[in-house]
Amino acid sequence: MRPNVVILAAGLGTRMRSRRAKVLHELAGRPLIAYVVRAALGVHPARLVVVLGHQAEEVRRVVEREVARSVGEESLRPRLLFALQQEPLGTGHAALVALEALSAEEGPPYPPISVDEGEALEQWQRWEEPSLWREPLVLLYGDMPRVRAETIAWLVAAHLEGHAAATLVTMQLEDPRGYGRIVRDAQGEVVRIVEETEAGPEERAIREVNAGLYCFDPKPLFGALRRLKPENQKGEYYLTDVVGGLTSVGYRVRAIRSEHSEELWGVNTRPDLARLEAELRREICARWMREGVTIRDPDTTWIDADVVIGAETVVHPHVHLEGETRIGEACEIHAWTRIVNSQLGDRVVVRNFTVIQESRIGNDVRIGPFAHLRGEVELADEVAIGNFVEVKKSWIGRGSKAMHLAYLGDATVGERVNVGAGTITCNYDGKRKHPTIIEDDVKLGSDTMLVAPVRVGRGAMTGAGAVVIRDVPEHTLVVGVPAVEKKRLKEDAEGSSSAR
Numbered sequence: 001m002r003p004n005v006v007i008l009a010a011g012l013g014t015r016m017r018s019r020r021a022k023v024l025h026e027l028a029g030r031p032l033i034a035y036v037v038r039a040a041l042g043v044h045p046a047r048l049v050v051v052l053g054h055q056a057e058e059v060r061r062v063v064e065r066e067v068a069r070s071v072g073e074e075s076l077r078p079r080l081l082f083a084l085q086q087e088p089l090g091t092g093h094a095a096l097v098a099l100e101a102l103s104a105e106e107g108p109p110y111p112p113i114s115v116d117e118g119e120a121l122e123q124w125q126r127w128e129e130p131s132l133w134r135e136p137l138v139l140l141y142g143d144m145p146r147v148r149a150e151t152i153a154w155l156v157a158a159h160l161e162g163h164a165a166a167t168l169v170t171m172q173l174e175d176p177r178g179y180g181r182i183v184r185d186a187q188g189e190v191v192r193i194v195e196e197t198e199a200g201p202e203e204r205a206i207r208e209v210n211a212g213l214y215c216f217d218p219k220p221l222f223g224a225l226r227r228l229k230p231e232n233q234k235g236e237y238y239l240t241d242v243v244g245g246l247t248s249v250g251y252r253v254r255a256i257r258s259e260h261s262e263e264l265w266g267v268n269t270r271p272d273l274a275r276l277e278a279e280l281r282r283e284i285c286a287r288w289m290r291e292g293v294t295i296r297d298p299d300t301t302w303i304d305a306d307v308v309i310g311a312e313t314v315v316h317p318h319v320h321l322e323g324e325t326r327i328g329e330a331c332e333i334h335a336w337t338r339i340v341n342s343q344l345g346d347r348v349v350v351r352n353f354t355v356i357q358e359s360r361i362g363n364d365v366r367i368g369p370f371a372h373l374r375g376e377v378e379l380a381d382e383v384a385i386g387n388f389v390e391v392k393k394s395w396i397g398r399g400s401k402a403m404h405l406a407y408l409g410d411a412t413v414g415e416r417v418n419v420g421a422g423t424i425t426c427n428y429d430g431k432r433k434h435p436t437i438i439e440d441d442v443k444l445g446s447d448t449m450l451v452a453p454v455r456v457g458r459g460a461m462t463g464a465g466a467v468v469i470r471d472v473p474e475h476t477l478v479v480g481v482p483a484v485e486k487k488r489l490k491e492d493a494e495g496s497s498s499a500r
């Protein structure tokens with residue numbers, strides 16, 4: 001048995017007061033919808049249907065990416081379907097759109113009947129209901145990012161053993177505001193769900209609420225959805241009215257209560273988002289500490305959900321590790337550092353107030369304080385980048401150093417190069433960016449200006465304040481403005497030069 005799962009993600013999210021679809025807002029660096037998709041994939045659905053509306057294309061891309069990265073095995077990959085809800089007419093309408101998309105994809109819900117009577121009878125007898133209409137259908141909202149696969153599996157199991165047409169998860173809240181309330185009869189059976197806008201004072205006092213996580217027999221659901229009417233304050237089709245719709249015609253609806261209510265909180269407003277993020281951040285820090293990472297102050301450390309950190313690494317206060325960052329083992333990340341979508345090797349030391357974006361860094365590298373790797377930077381092992389050095393779109397070879405006040409952009413730097421204080425690649429001529437190549441064992445004097453495109457040959461040196469506008473031959477010292485050849489340099493056994 002593999003259930004089918006429907007995620008509703010078409011709403012505008014009016015209460016967020018945002019131009020961005022609510023499900024695209026991020027929690028610890030990942031869009032809300034990505035969390036819900038990952039949890040849904042945890043129950044290995046046969047089909048996953050996502051209802052799109054607001055910013056459909058962006059939401060679709062996030063969902064596709066999440067499915068691609070979460071499901072390794074081809075056999076466990078769900079059939080992924082998208083259904084477009086043209087107008088946000090309510091959760092009931094969104095669910096109907098999903099079921100229509102499913103039935104359009106998977107053939108009619110009822111057997112085909114031939115015009116020939118004899119054949120029709122035979123067809124009917126042979127017809128096997130497509131599994132879609134026999135498998136349980138899980139339905140959940142795209143704005144409940146903390147939901148766990150275990151909880152969805154628990155719901156499906158309860159549904160299968162419960163012999164009800166629908167099973168829904170409820171929670172008991174101190175403050176039930178904003179949620180649909182569960183109305184039960186004298187025997188404790190669920191009768192219907194009342195949305196807050198429709199509830200009278202007595203119903204409002206009910207603290208058992210609808211989490212927004214359901215499991216249905218698809219056929220009665222389909223029928224009940226078709227009978228929904230938007231007769232309420234908001235003029236929307238409420239999915240929750242399906243419960244009353246089913247019980248009123250004799251179906252049983254079962255409610256199971258979750259003890260982990262924080263997991264099922266929905267995000268409707270920005271304070272909701274901040275509250276969930278604070279909680280998630282604490283959990284992420286706790287997880288990495290269990291894995292052997294020292295986090296000196298979890299309260300001020302921000303680690304995004306997809307970050308990976310090696311054991312014995314020490315993270316100081318006020319560090320932000322974002323996106324798909326991976327940090328190796330035994331690194332030390334000092335305070336007020338921000339690292340975004342970057343990979344660091346082992347034993348890397350990043351000193352205070354450093355920003356590293358979209359970069360790849362080898363082992364035993366030292367960076368900062370106050371350094372900025374602005375993107376597409378590759379540092380080989382044992383590189384040292386010091387105070388107030390900015391590097392952009394550059395490759396720097398093993399053992400090279402730029403310790404003070406330098407800018408390296410569009411540069412390829414060889415091994416064992418020393419970049420003197422104040423050195424700058426003048427890579428932009430006002431119209432285009434040009435490359436600079438600095439070969440192995442070069443020593444650039446303080447305040448060298450490298451006017452790109454330019455190449456500094458292996459073992460060459462520049463004098464302080466040199467403005468290099470032409471390529472420098474190997475093992476040559478150039479000085480002045482513009483820089484001219486002063487002398488040839490002796491090459492020692494290791495290939496580096498020294499003045500004669």
Ligand code: UD1
Nearest residue numbers: 009010011088089090091094141142143179180210212266
């Ligand atoms: C809903 C439930 C409420 C429950 C609460 C749990 C209804 C009517 N109410 O209320 O009983 O306690 O969730 O968090 O279902 N969506 C669409 N299309 C639409 C409208 C919404 O796809 O036309 C999607 C949204 O993108 C969102 C989800 O459905 O992900 C829930 O919608 P939302 O407006 O947040 O419902 P709530 O008011 O929170």
Ligand code: CA
Nearest residue numbers: 143266267268
């Ligand atoms: Ca909601």
